[in-house]
Structures are given as structure tokens and as C-alpha cells.
Amino acid sequence: MNRNSTVSFAVPAATFALIIAVLVTELPPGRWPHLPFLPGRMVLDQIGFAFGTAPRIAIALVAGAVLGLSGAMLQAVLRNPIADPSTLGISSGAQLALVVATIFVPDLLVHGRWPIAMLGAACAAAIVFAIGPRRAFAPVTLVIAGMLVSLMSGAIATAITLSQGEYLLSLVIWSGGSLVQQDWSGVRSLGAVLVAGLAAALVLERPLRVLSIGVGGASGLGLNVAAIRFAVLAVAVVLAGAVSAELGLIGFVGLAAPTIARAIGFNSLRRNLLAAPLIGALVLSVCDSLVILLDARLGEMFPTGAVTGLLGGPLLIALLAKLQGSTPPGTENAEPAAARIRHPYRALLLIAALLLVGVVLLLLIGRLPSGWTVLDWEHFMSFLPMRLPRLIAAGAAGAALAIAGALLQRLTANPLASPEVLGVAGGASLGYGLAVFATAAPSALMLNGATVSGGIVALVLVAVFVSRRDMPPERILLAGIAVSAFASSVLAALMATGDPRAWRILGWLSGSSAAIGMTGAVTLAAVAASMWMAAAFAARWLAIMPLGAGVAGGLGVNIPRARLLLILIAGTATGVATIFVGPLSFVGLMAPHMASRAGFHGASQHLHATALIGTCLMVCADFGARMAGFPYELPLGLFASLIGAPWLMATLSRKTG
Template sequence: MTRAVRISLPLAAAFAILLWLVAATTQLPLADWPALPFRPDAMSIEQILMAFGTMPRGVMALLAGALLGLSGAILQVVLRNPVADPTTLGISSGAQLALVLATVFAPGILDYGRWPIALAGAGGAAALVLAVGAKRAFAPVTMVIAGLLIGMTASAIATAITLAQGEYLLSLVIWNGGSLVQQSWGGPRALTLTLIAGAIAATLLARPLRVLSLGAEGASGLGLNVTLVRLTAVAVAVFLAAAVSAEIGLIAFVGLAGPALARTLGVRGIKELLILAPLIGALILSICDGIVLTIAGQSGEMFPTGAMTGLLGGPLLLWLLPRLRGSTPPGTEAAEGPARRRNHPKTLILSLLAALIIAALVLVWIGRVPGGWAVLDAESFAAFLPMRLPRLVAAAAAGAALALAGAILQRLTANPLASPEVLGVSGGASLGYAATVFIVAAPTAVTLTTGTMIGGVVSLALITLFVSRRDMPPERVLLAGIAVSALASSVLSAIMAIGDARAWAILDWLSGSSRTVSLTGASALAATAAILWIAALSMHRWLAVLPLGHGVAGGIGLPIRLSRTLLIALAGMATGAATVLVGPLSFVGLMAPHMARRLGLARPRDQLTGAALIGAALMLTADFGARMAGFPYELPLGLFASLIGAPWLIWLMMRPNR
């Protein structure tokens, strides 16, 4: 054990104990604390709350933090990935989605306990991430990108379902934030048994993991069954994370922080890491919960502990990013083979435009009524047109703007997984919107637009500043963006859990909807999208050369710094313009440029135009589905965009390199 460990851990433990004692004595003076054995019939209300609420909560924080720290340590060792943990690999979000689905659609299943449901969701997410990782030899960057994107998809769907079920809204929002509130000692007892089982499993796995650290080929040469060890270790880590999710909800990034801080303190051996990571994880979660309890003692508990731990994740991931070894780009244009180019792209573009116009007219004319589907007559069409036209124009314009942003970012980074959602632009814009709602007493449309644009610009500035000083390859840029998105999601989770009326307005906006858009706003968004399209076309030469690399671009005299700055600003403006009116929509900026390229629109001008038309069509489809699927109630637009985008994303990442 290093000197840093011997000094730091006792100090952290003393601080955690002090925080908890301050919070507990604020609730009930030490002299009035109940004595063992606890007998509710002989206690006051305050003593019952202390004995069966505050005390088990303190123990639960230690146990949950230890389990997450151990889970993260096992994942990092077996995958040889220093930024792997239940959050970054989507495991916790998978458990969250499974529990939300069960609560809303099949509550009777919960009679058998939440653990099997959480384990099924966590296992499904882990299996999907491993399937993607296996296609890329479990490369660290690819694994984390896949995990975080799958986790973001699961969280988006869970949020949309939560919003659609008003009777479960408050409880699900608080649970999703990771609440440590306890009412008995049942949860701590269950997690104690889980921690004991996890410690035994980690002890048995320590030696095989040490052999596996030599590399898959070296370990196989020594007679180790690499596949069996990997699957067993991941299964143990998934079980530990699912147990925490089943008991207290989503606790983010503790599994990342525990092993990372252990290595920072000088721990190098696998055995020592598996011992110290749980201890550090327990202290991290205990300190975070102590801060929440201390604040609660002054003003009442305002947000769950899981929201505070999530605030650690983005900065910590950014700090670890330069230290991440191993790199497998999820794919480049060269790796995917030369793009098929159409001899007559204008014919296809005109066909896409005609199809978009026809689709818009059809979607205006048909709809659902109490008796079923119907085609509007001329009189009804005239009556409904003022209501439907603004949202159709807004949805199409937002899809076009996001598609333009995605096409720019994919060519700028030479990475087909780049998109506004992945690079953190949408997350930053969402924070700007939320901050405006809370800071400004009566925000106007102009104020909200300004705040949202500022949020998107700031997030892009952070990523640009971070990566420009380190000359990171394209896939690291994506991971930096995902880190910003994770931080934004955590802040928004904290805001949602407050329970303020403004938080519900933000939650409604986050799900994505064009129903409140006026014709003026829709027209302004359409005009903005058109201006951005023209601006992007004027930069087509830059977009053609930049994917070839800095060496080629600089060799032919391209102003690299200026071109990158202007293109990033253009992408940020496009994303902010779409986000402010219809929310942070998912995956349109990722899919549309790919679909355009697959159709043979390979040249920058053709791809930009085709992507904009396809993005508009995708958003029209999502808006129509959101209106009609749950008639007479409107479902969240973001849910439909996610359901369209998730299969595409999974297929894209599982394609083998060629």
C-alpha cells in the first residue's frame, strides 16, 4: 500500500463520518438516538426515522459505493479499459429501462422482486455492448462509445415512458435520479450479502484476470480460457451493478471514480485494485450522500444523491481521456470502402424533394379520429391546416438542421459516428434551455433561443479547447463529446428531481415535441435551416479535403484552424436552432448523412443536400408517429426519434471492418 493511500483513505473516511454525523445530529441530537435493539413501539417518530431511515441510509451508501467500485474495477481489468464502468458501458441504464418498463407496463412482475428485472436489463445492455466490442477486438474507445450511446438511448426511452405515464411520474423521476432514502434495513442486508458474494468472486477471479492482463494471445498461450474468464467477470460486474440499480436506482460514475482514484494514488496490481476500488467507491458515495443530507438539514432534500455523483462523471472522464490507451476508430470513410457515387445525383435529390413534399401533404390530409383513421375533406383540411402546418414545417426544418450538423461533423472528424447528440452539442443546448427557464422569471422565445444557443456554443467550445491542446484523434473527440453529454444529463437529472413546476416544463421539452410551435417560429426555423444549408454548401471544398487528414489538408494550403472553427460554429448553430423549438432530438444527425452516402451522394454538396432532405423526412415520420400512436394523447417525439435511430446505430457499430 502506497504512502498516498495510507494518508488519503483515513482522511476521506474521517470526512465522510463527520459529514454523516453533522447531518444526523441536525436531524436528532446524539443524546436522543435510539439504542439497540430497535423497537419501534418504544420510540418517538424522530427516533424511528433515525433508526430505520438515516442509519440504514448511511450503511446503504457505503455498500452501494463498494459494489459499484468493485464492479467498475472488474470491468476495467477484464476489458483492459480504464474508463469502463457500469455507467459508461450502459449497464446501469439498461437496468433502469427494464425497471421502468416493468413498473409502467407489467407492475405485477414486481411482486417477484426488482432484482431479476434489473439483472435482465443490465445483462441485455452488457450483451449488446460486448457484441459491438467483439467486432472491434474490445478496443477501449469503441467499447465506451458503444456503451455510452446505448446507455443514452435506454435513458431517453425510459424518460419518454416516464413522461407519458403521469401516475408514475414523480416516483420514477426520483428513482431514476438514484435516491438513497431508506425505510428499513432490508436493502442494506440484501446488499451486504451481494457484497460478500462479489468479494468471493473477485478473489477467485484475481489470478485469471492477472493472466488475462498479458493480452488475449498471451493468456491463451498459457492455457487460459479467455472467453470464459471474460464472460464470467462481466457477469459478476453486471450482477453487482444490477443489484445497486434494483435497490436505489441509477448511481452514475462511482464505478469509474473508484478504480481511477486508486490508480492515481499509486495502486498498480490487480489484487490491490480489487481491494481498494470498493473502499474508495464506498467513501465517494458516502461523502456525496453526506453533502446531500447536510443540505437537506438546512433546506430539505432537494435532489437525490445519484444526481450529485453524476456531476463527477463528465469532468472525470475528460481527465482520464488523455490517459486512455488503445484506439480503434469506429470506422472511417476509408475503412468503409470508397463511397459509391451516382453519375446523376440531381435526379435523386429532386426525387427526394418530391417525396418529401408528397409525404408532407399526405400527413396533413390523413389522421385519426375517435372512429379510426380518416382522410380529411376540403372543409376539415382548411380547418386543420393552421394547426398542423406549423408543426410539420418545424419538424422538417429541425430534421434538416440536425442532418446538416451531422454531415458537417462527420466529415470534419472523418468519423461516421459523429453527430450533434454524440458530440455533446445537444446536451449543452439542453442545459442552456434549462438554465434560462430557472434564471429568467418569464422567459420569452427570444430569451430561450439565446440561452439554448449559448449552451450549445459553450459545450462545443469546451470540447474544442480540450482536444486542441492534446491533438487527439477523431474517436477521442467523440468520447470527449460524450463526456460533456454525460455531465449535461447528470445536471438535468438533478434539476428534474427537484420537483419544481419549472422542472416539469423542462422535462416535457426534453422529450421533444413540436406541438407548441407557432407558424412564426416554424418559419424562422425553416429560414435558419435554409441559410445554414447555403453556408455549408459554400464550404464544400473544406468538407471534401478535411477527411483526408491534416497533412493533406495543410499541404494543399487549406486554412485548417479557420476552417475547423467555422465548421464547428456552423454545426453548433444548426443544432441550437433545432433544439430550442423541438427539444434535443436523437440520432437524426447521425442517420441522415449515412443514408445520403449510401444512396450514392458522396460529394459534399450532394451529401449535404440529400442529408437535409432525409433528415426532414425522418423528423416528419417521427412527428406523425408521436401524434398518432397514442391517439388521442400525444407521445414524446424524442421517443420515436430514438426508436428510429437506435437500430441504425447498433447496425452501424456492429459492422465488421473491411
């Protein structure tokens, strides 16, 4: 028996043993109730066992299988190994709908969360699908549109949650994904969804295999490419939306399950579609069983969805070296390339000049209780010491994050690559959270030191992984995501305990430059400028590496060294920006695409345009955060996403000739 076969038997056996341990912990075997479960014939602890513990174990298996199947289908149709149920904004749409209903129209929840969450997921998917027909549901276009919808939905949901502190605990716990059950209705509902999804997946498996040869070949064989993509995406949306509606947000399982399946040898499409649900069921079941056992020992219950990365992250990293198969990247462009700018460097100078003029105007414009005003010289000088450091910090953070995004997207040739996939933002956030929980009144020095340390540890882990193995780009991304998922799971578990300090962490996660002084702003600007210069010197690598490792190696590029240095530049830029303005790394996702759509295609000009656009985004976002809710400050992240995402969505929606 080979090693993979041993693992295939050992893991389910260990999971079964863990489930039995949970059942024994909850109730001695001699007192287990017999089927059928009739409450009239049971005492109180048996009722809790029959309608609480048993359905919870069952729904963990079913929900994990549903998420695993959804992730496998999304990775197959989008041809992207880091696609998962959050890719199309499904989970974020469900979250936003439930946040709005909970705070503003709670009467809508009388009949449960399912209709509201499914409506939110469907609306998010509909926005993405509205773009699809214009691009024949091209994978990369849908991925970008889905990520933008997810960013906007998440930012709005966070802003609303922060504005209504009395709902914070319940919304945070729901967002963590709780598997607590009171009856078998959830198991029946998700079980029906799983059966229907498996049937649909098996029907669509053959067209998906034909599609894997490429759009041209598939079309030549008579396949309706757009229809097949729409059908697969619709099934994946229903699967992921059903889990979000029933249980809340459960992350990482949909990404990890198909990847782990490929790592242990289930490389063909049919095998992956069948193995991913089984692995997803095992991962989520093990996580939930451990949560229950910890609750029995410590008396503290964590939402299971918040801690899936604690198990899945290390497991994914351990298996990446053995990953034999992969999901081929999409061969289509994210969208038809915009016409090249005839004089790109003149355009860059124009953007820089407009940015400078904009900064001056933002410094001059103010808002008083009586309304908007242009500050006179006296008020201008009074407000300058407060406003100037914020604008410098926001602009520098935007440039740093945008540079990191441009480096990663060119390094990996993956449109989903952004600073958070390195794990640096997740590690820095965890460091900040641990500092908040470590003492009642942490100092600014302690918070900054913990944030820096968390980011450094995460970056070192990914850098060590990259330097020791000649890993293809997709596995570098997966390693960073695994590190980030682990850190995010620990932070989410801390926040879900109900401690009031979770509010402070949530506010920092949404981004703010309010507390920064001139020294910090200048420091951040200096680091951002240094990273900008370092990236500019690497422009030749950035032009060559997207052509593939073979071409780059043939042109004399030392691939492992180049990858490591580019990752260190991107990681340093992300880490420093995170310290000062929070983990607003989605600027690194949007800015490179905005630069491409504006017509900046050469490696050097694209890098400079991306940095300037990132600066503009964050400067405008900081002004909006200060002024829109005057005299209160709103989340910086909300405005950064609301400024950039609609513009980029509009460019994706344009018809092409």
C-alpha cells in the same frame, strides 16, 4: 510525501469528516444507539438514526464502490474511456421495466423493485449479447448496440411516463436515484454483490491484461477472447443492474471513478480495478452527505443520483489535465465494413430525391376521426401552413445533429461520440429548465434566449478547455461529458422537487416540433445548411485526423486549430437544433453509423450521406409523432429512435463472411 499521496489521504479524511458531520446533524453523539441495534431499546429518533441514517451512509459507500467497479471493468473490456454502466443499456432497461410495472402491472412490485429492475437490465443486456457472438464480442459493436438499446428503452419509458401524468413524480424521483433507506437489507444485498464482483474482477484481471495486447496476440496465447469478454460483461451487468434495482438510476459515478483513478496515478489494470471502487464510494458518499446536510438546512430532499454530476463533473474536468494513463481504444472495427457504393454521389442524389418525394407524400397524407385519407387540394392548402414548418424544422434539426455526430466521431475516432458529449445539449436543457422555473409563465422569447444561453455557456467551457491544452480526443469527450453531467444534475434536481412544471420540462426533453413557426423553421434550415457547408469544407481534415495526430500533423494540419473549429461547428449545429426541437442529439449517434453501414466511407460522401439520413430520420419521426397517437401528439424522440435503432441493430446482427 508527493502531491498524489497527499490527495490520497486528504480526500478520504474529508469524506470521513463529512460523514461524521451528517451523523452529528441527525443525532447528537451522546444519543447514538449502541450495537446491536435493537428497536425495543431505542426511542423514535434513535430508531430513525439506526435504520435510516446509518444504512443510508453505508449504502452510499457500497453502491458507489459497485458502480466504480462496473465502470472500470466496462472501460477495460470495451477499450473505451467513455464507457460506463449505461453503455450496454443496463440502466435504461431497468428503468423501462420499472416504468411498465409501475403503470400497468403494479402488483408485480409487491415483492419490491429488485426482481423487476434486474429483469429489465438482463433483457437489455441479452439483446446486446445476442449480437456479441457474431462479432466475437467486439468492443465497438457492443458499445453501439448497447447505446441503441439504451436510446430505445429511454424513449419508450419517457413516452409511457408522459402518458400517465399521475405517476410522473414517483417515476422522476426513482429515476433520480434515491438513497433513502428503512433498514439494512439493501446494504447487505449490495454488499454481497460487491464482494462477489471484486472476487470475479480479480479472477478476470489476468485474462484482461492478456487481452489488452490485442485480439491476435491474445488468441495466439490460447485465450478464448469471446468467453472472457462475455464473462467480464456479465459481471458488469450484474453489478450495475443491482444498483439500479435497489436505488434507481445513479449516473456518472461509473464513468468518473475509473477515470479519476487513472488521473491520480492508478494506471495499471489491477490498480484501477481496486482504486475505482474506492473512488466511486467516496464520490457517491460525498454527494449523498451534502444532500442530507442541505435537507437539514433547506428542508428539500433531492435524489442523490440526480446530483452526482454536481461534484463529479468539476472534479473530472480539474483532473483531466493530469490524466497520464488512458484506456486504449479498441483496435477492432465496430462491424465489418460494408462494401463501398460504386457511385456514391449518384446514391446521394437518389436519397435526396426519395426524401423530397417522401416529404410531399407526408404532406398529402392525413388522418381524420374516420381514418386515413389523402388530402384534397382544399384540405392540403389548409394544413400546409401548419405541417410545412414542422417538416422543415424536423429535417433541418436531423441534418444538423447528424453532421455534429459525424464530425465528432471522425474527430475522435470514437463510436460513442455524439452531440450530447459536447455538453451543448445539456447546457441548453438546463437553460430551458431554469427559464421554466424562473417565472410562472415564461414567454417563447425568454425560453429560447435561456436555451441559447445555456448551450453557449457549455460550448464556451469545452472550447476554452480544448484551446488551452493540447488534449487528446478522448479527454475532449470526457470534458464535454463532465459539463453535460453537471448541467443534467442541476436539471434533474429541479425536476425531482415534485414541482408540476417538471412535466413541461420532461415533455420538451422528449422532443417536439409542434410549436415552431415558419420563421423559426427557415432560420433552423439556414443554420443547418451553413454548418453543412462548413463541414464539407473541412472534409480533408475529417479524412486525415482519424489517422492520428502524428500523421495529420505531418500532412500540415494544425491539430489544435482544426479540433477547435470542428467542435465549434458541431456545437453550433447541436445548439441551434436543441433550441427548436429539444435535445434529440442521439440522431447524431445513429446517422453516421447508418451511413457507414450503407457503404459511404469517404469523408465527404459520408458527411453528406449522414446529413441526408439524419434528415430522413427526423422527417419520418415527426410524421409518426403526429399520426400514431392521433389526435394527441407523442414524443418525437420516441419515433426517431424506433425508426433508426432497429435498422442499425439489424445490420449489426448480420453474419459476415
